[in-house]
Amino acid sequence: MKLKEMYDLAVRKGIENDPRGKKEVDKILKKAQQSFEELKDDEKKEFDIEKLANPYSDTRILFGDPETEIKNVLSGIDIEVGEVLIGDRLREKGRQVDLLLAHHPEGKALVGLYDVMNMQSEILEIFGVPINIAEGIMASRISEVKRGLLPLNHNKAVDAARIFGIPMMCIHTPADNMVTTFLQNLINKKDPETVGDIIKILKEIPEYEEAVKIGAGPTIVVGDKKRKAGKxxxxxxxxxxxxxxxxxxxxTAGVGTIVGMHIGEKHRKEAEKNHINVIIAGHMASDSLGMNLVLDEFAKQGVEIMTCAGLTRVAR
Known part of the structure; x- marks a missing residue:
């Protein structure tokens, strides 16, 4: 596959699995097109053209010619300077590494991470929170994250990849969409009665089963296994x-249990205060599941996959 084909496929799968539905995503892309057309010529130079086809600002080709043929990928949850060096070392030892593929965003995709957070308002609406309230409570949080991203050394790993001449890409929200839809559909289908039943469902999934072996498996952080799961x-x-x-x-909207990747203590206390059960499925395990669903699509096209940096590879 060409690098651009892999990128386009990842975005397409992200849209197909977006909790908001394709119709809503198409509206966002249409608005991006309208915004671009309304810009003056000098303003268009600063516009990220990728937004016209890709609604996920945290997913980008970070370095490399989009027409590069990719046969072998080194993929990890995080691709930082150390992983770039691993890729170069593998090349020295005769292993083919055509692409460094990260899950967590780097470079310009890290700068744009805050922008995808707008989708949370629409997801909250799906679960019963009025959209005006959802947008209101998310606005300050999005601004907070944006400010927090400003001082970071965004291009550190990308610069390392450039020095060694190894193409680099990150796939964040599309993979997160895939794990979200996968788990939501599975849990809805199995209709668990208790919080403990959800834990059992998760532990039957290979990525979480492996995480249990190192003590990083699904954990109840609010509530207990005997409590009713509810919505x-x-x-x-x-x-x-x-x-x-x-x-x-x-x-208030009737959600009884949240299944997440991770949670801060302030958020956990708010969940506890509002009597919402919280299961932390596991960050690396959940990211691995999402990335595996993407990597499977590449593997179908003949791309060889190597993994590192916390990515537990399970082919389906």
């Missing part, structure tokens, strides 16, 4: 953690 919200996409103010609104 289950798989909260694993939308850039990064949302607003702590969402928990009271979700409780």
């Amino acid at each position: 289950v919200f798989v909260d694993m996409t939308g850039g990064t953690g949302g607003s702590e103010d969402a928990f009271s609104k979700l409780a």
Whole structure:
């Protein structure tokens, strides 16, 4: 596959699995096109053209010719300077590495991480929170994340990849969409009665089964295994953690249990205060599941996959 074909396929699978539905995503792309057309010529130079076809600003080709033929990929949850060196060392030892593929964003995709958080408002609406309230509580959180990203050394790993001449790409929200939809559909189908039943469902999935072996498996951080699960919200996409103010609104909307990748202590306390059960499925395990669903699509096209940096490879 060519690098651009892999990128386009990842975006397409992300859209297909977007919790908001393709119709809503198409509206966003249409608005991006309208915004671009309304810009003056000098303003268009600063516009990220990728937004016209890719609604996920945290997913980008970071370095390399899009027409490069990719046969072998080294993929990890994080591709930082150390992983770039691993890729170069593998090349020295005779292993073919055509692409460094990260899950977590680097470079310009890291700069744009905050922008995908807008989708959380629409996801909250799906689970019963009025959109005006959802947008209101997310606005300050998005601004907070944007400010927090400003001082980071965004291009450190990308520069290393450039020095060694290894193409680099990251796939964040599309993979998160895939794990979210996969788990939400599975849990909805199995209709667990208790929080403990959800834990059992998760532990039957190979990525979580492997995580259990190192003590990083699914964990109940609010509630206990005997509590009724109620309406289950798989909260694993939308850039990064949302607003702590969402928990009271979700409780009012009837959500009984949240299944997430990770949670901060302030957020956990808000969930506890609002009597919402919280299961942390595991960050690396959940990211591995999402990436595996993407990597499977590449493997179908004959791309060879090597993994590193916390990515547990399971082919389906």
